[in-house]
Amino acid sequence: MTNLQKYDNAFIETFSIEPEDLNSLLVYQSIQTWDSVGHLSLMAAIEEAFNIMFDTEDIIDFSSYEKGKLLLHKNGVVVE
Amino acid sequence: MNKILEGKVCLITGSNRGIGRAIVEAFASEGAVIYANARKENSLDEIIDAMYIKYGALITPLYFDVTDINAVKSAVVKIKTENNKIDVLVNNAGIMRDALIQMSTTELMHETFAVNVFAVINLIQYVSRIMFRQNNGSIINIASIVGSSGSAGQVVYSASKGAVIALTKAAAKEFAANNIRVNAISPGMIDTSMLQGIGEDRIRINLQNIKLGRLGTPAEIANAAVFLASDMSSYISGQILGVDGAMVI
Numbered sequence: 001m002t003n004l005q006k007y008d009n010a011f012i013e014t015f016s017i018e019p020e021d022l023n024s025l026l027v028y029q030s031i032q033t034w035d036s037v038g039h040l041s042l043m044a045a046i047e048e049a050f051n052i053m054f055d056t057e058d059i060i061d062f063s064s065y066e067k068g069k070l071l072l073h074k075n076g077v078v079v080e
Numbered sequence: 081m082n083k084i085l086e087g088k089v090c091l092i093t094g095s096n097r098g099i100g101r102a103i104v105e106a107f108a109s110e111g112a113v114i115y116a117n118a119r120k121e122n123s124l125d126e127i128i129d130a131m132y133i134k135y136g137a138l139i140t141p142l143y144f145d146v147t148d149i150n151a152v153k154s155a156v157v158k159i160k161t162e163n164n165k166i167d168v169l170v171n172n173a174g175i176m177r178d179a180l181i182q183m184s185t186t187e188l189m190h191e192t193f194a195v196n197v198f199a200v201i202n203l204i205q206y207v208s209r210i211m212f213r214q215n216n217g218s219i220i221n222i223a224s225i226v227g228s229s230g231s232a233g234q235v236v237y238s239a240s241k242g243a244v245i246a247l248t249k250a251a252a253k254e255f256a257a258n259n260i261r262v263n264a265i266s267p268g269m270i271d272t273s274m275l276q277g278i279g280e281d282r283i284r285i286n287l288q289n290i291k292l293g294r295l296g297t298p299a300e301i302a303n304a305a306v307f308l309a310s311d312m313s314s315y316i317s318g319q320i321l322g323v324d325g326a327m328v329i
Binding site for chain 1: 156209212
């Protein structure tokens, strides 16, 4: 499984959404399931998938599907 | 006989002396997988050897300053990588510096709150992220009777422990949905080197306020920690357990 697939799966499984929903329009609170509680679940799923631990600031900055890729890169994971 | 912490992965801060050391021993005797934290390199050597000889316990030392966020993060990642879980966090590391209100410096306030409060929150932040994933966990914070009752000459320390009590109750509410329990132990006067620092005269005066008529021992705090860490306390969260010999201040 590629890093992109792992990344996408975290969103799909956490928010119960479809692959076609994964785009630049997917941002925090743009869908009902991506609320504050869902956000922490997403962070946990991504950390588990890549065996990393975000800084608290990263969790706050993780504002969109695309921004998340940049934050993963900062944590040594290339998603492409 | 079954050991009630068998296989539970536990991180205990401030483990090299006093109450922290007693908690390490109690957890070791109950079969826990222990990651013991202390700031000073090699300060855990003696207890690690002693616990291995006495209980066959394997204790992993983690030397870091609890106020160093990057070190906290590295420690949590190490435990997670090696065990794939963290069952118990004991926030024991703390400092007590006495000063009258008018003599409490800003530096003292910052230093005390950095260790006694902010580090506790940071550790909870990182460890709870692991506990979220496993939908289980027990967090035990070491507060103090002065956190609820106050103590002359300890305004900053009292305030910091009051904050520990408040954050314990708040975290318990926030984490309940994830089956993470958060409790605090509120020791009275416990016979440790930290207490001896206040002087024999003051200890003698304070003894009059302890209905059981004696100082507590670190082992008696550790016993409470074992209970709160174990599944025997599975329906207990958000509680501040006084272990103080019915002390009144």
